[in-house]
Amino acid sequence: MQFKLPLFPEQASSVAVQVDAFYLFLVLITTFFSLLVALLILFFVIKYRKRPGVEAEQIHGSTLLEIVWTVIPLGISMVIFVWGAVLYYHIENPPANALEIYGVGKQWMWKFQHPGGQREINTLHVPTGRPVKVTLISQDVIHDFFVPAFRVKTDVLPNRYVYSWFTPTVPGSYHLFCSQYCGTKHSAMIGEVIVQKPDDYAAWLASGKAEGSLASMGEKLFQEFGCGTCHRPDSGARGPSLQGLYGRPVRLSDNRVVVADDNYIRESILNPNAKIVSGFQPIMPTFQGVVSEEGLIQITEYIKHLSVQESEPLNNRTNPTELRDNEVPTIQQELQQGSQPAPTPGKKP
């Protein structure tokens, strides 16, 4: 047994410093009030111990004191609340320019994919100095992505993407824990986050054996499953075109408008009838059990690229034609009207 007695975890992200400052403030408050109560008790026990001939003085209470010790704790707790809420908002909302990495949790391992197609298991390489956003999903039970050195944690749910983001600051190797109990080998569902200087990270990326970028792998799957048979950018298509879809609002057949984000795309592949785009028939078969979570991420990444590649959506219905004029998918209408600004991607649902 080595004698190591650390009191603080390493600080390896920009937010770690802020969380620790908040922590120290709370420790100070807690120590103050604990000592106040403990010393008062000790003082009263000694000062007012039973003495011969001295009776207790009967006091019923004091409304003034009650107000004082209601209002002061209330004031302090409101400060804590606001500080905590502001920090939380910062921790929970990734900036738009973050480097995107994808992770899948399963009993009992973590699998990560980088945009360039590099994959790792139970290890995650990230560069210093820029925000990194990890999009996470579980393929079985609830897991939890916890990197103590970054002070971030998020439950990784089945059936829904969640996000964690951080800006690593110090190169090194840090613990990655699953902190939501997930069955037999919960405590073995651990890994390493390896923070590297940008150059080293680039070198690591280059050395990785990738079959191609995530988007290209997604394209392969797209073709393999024959998605393009229906999802074509022409007028006769039986499915809505996916060009320029990502991050845009979509009008559904029941007139609701939803944003085509990762969760929407994933749901539309696995449970196509849940949301039908206005003007189309519910004819798509489900791909539940056919595409893996990694595959879904790749297809989504491909669809994202369809938006990036083309500055102008290539759907023939961008310019309403005589064909099915009444059925024009509303993405384009919304765009023409300019009524719906593109939402900030990655907002936690």
Next chain:
Amino acid sequence: MSTAVTTVKPVMPAKHYLNDNYGIRSWLLTKDHKRIAVLYLVSITFFFFLGGIFAALIRLELLTPQGDLFQSDTYNKLFTMHGVNMIFFFLIPSVPAVLGNFILPIMLGAKDLAFPKINLMSWYIFIIAALFSLAALVSGGVDTGWTFYTPLSTGYVRTNVIVMAVGILIAGFSSIFTGLNFIVTVHRMRAPGMTWGRLPLFVWANYAASLIMILGTPVIAITLILVALERGFHIGIFDPKLGGDPVLFQHMFWFYSHPAVYIMILPGMGVISEVVTCFSRKRVFGYSFIAFSSVAIAVFGFVVWAHHMFVAGISQYSAMVFSLLSFAVAIPSAVKVFNWTATMYKGSVTLETPMLYALAFIGLFTIGGLTGLFLAALGMDVHIHDTYFVVAHFHYVMVGGMVTAYIGGLHFWWPKMTGRMYPEAPAKLAALITFIGFNLTFFPQFILGYLGMPRRYHSYPEEFQVLNVLSSAGASVLAVGFLLPLIYFLWSLKYGEVAGDNPWNATGLEWTTTSPPPTHNFHEVPVVTEEPYAYGEEEGSGVH
């Protein structure tokens, strides 16, 4: 026994509830609330030590970083059974079903609870529930954690989840019946002159806890039925593979299980109000503030459940609302702590064993409560959620708070329940050992949690070892502190000094009757003419 200034040596009353009847039938078919309290006492003591054995095995495993003592599955079963036993079969019934059952009707000047047969039935239901839980244990245990999170519990683990869920479901009915009985008794069975403003604070606290029992417990029943339906019949409610929503389970589970924390702690707070006044020889400071803070905790307690779910995928704005409300529930707890402390001011303080436990409670509960602020603060909770910080926090509240209050209350009312005193010197020693052992066990866990050690880990990185060894060492000290009372309480049944009616010179109707009380509690109906805690004037003269 410094306070019992008696000129004549007290003698046992000739006839009391313990010798009114003999034989196993007279116990198993009793409708006397005092005997039912004793039945509960024996049953939950068993579960306390059973849960304690699980805890000891957990601490033994965590001595070393490698998971080398048990298999992972065994370890997971140990912490699950520890949680289930301690929460559903010890903490929830502890003060209400034992001390409350025994003392509450006597405090009110009543002959019994409003529904004596339902009271007996609640014990039988508890025993049936306990048998289910034990059946789940001996047939392989359960490894879901006491929280039964879905879809792990419904679709993945292979253990006897349904048997255990049925056990907890049944135990809930026992709790509902106790709560119902208390509420009706407080409303309908008070002695003449026992107005709401004269109710002992122990009664207020149990009344508030009873409200939560009858309003909250049905929700855990429904939740567990849904878990059983999904697990047994694959009806999709929580598992996304069946079209369900796993986070829904957490909402439903915590809607009960957070208020359940107050079912556990409120009655303990009631004990503290009785003990601190008695051993300070003082009226309680701010009676109505303590009484209403109990009710406030019960009410606010129902709207803070999602603070268990800040990183579980709920919306950021609802997280903020639940955080704000969680700070609101901290205020009544703070008010109580300040009022208890102020009660000692200008008192005439003596440090008998119950008082030692009460003072330990105030200190430990303060730490437990204040560390709750860390967890209610959103940005902080992200880091410490599901780590040992949470484990330390709730053990400070549940063991440092509730168990301390329960053991303190047991010492306080032991002479009333048995007619005999426990031996003071070993009892003080046990209180001291418990206090030291407790802090040594759980304080290092706050640091472990901030360092990032997750809960429910069978093995851990080796830099956490020193703190874990400290914690395990503390646990062995704590075990001594818990075993000592078991020994000397049993010893005192035969060899303890005869206590007399009022060994503490305390106020309150329970001290005006004999120790042990007669079967019908009072020989004539008491009439209350004074405020509670009328110390100072003619002590113990609340009845004329």
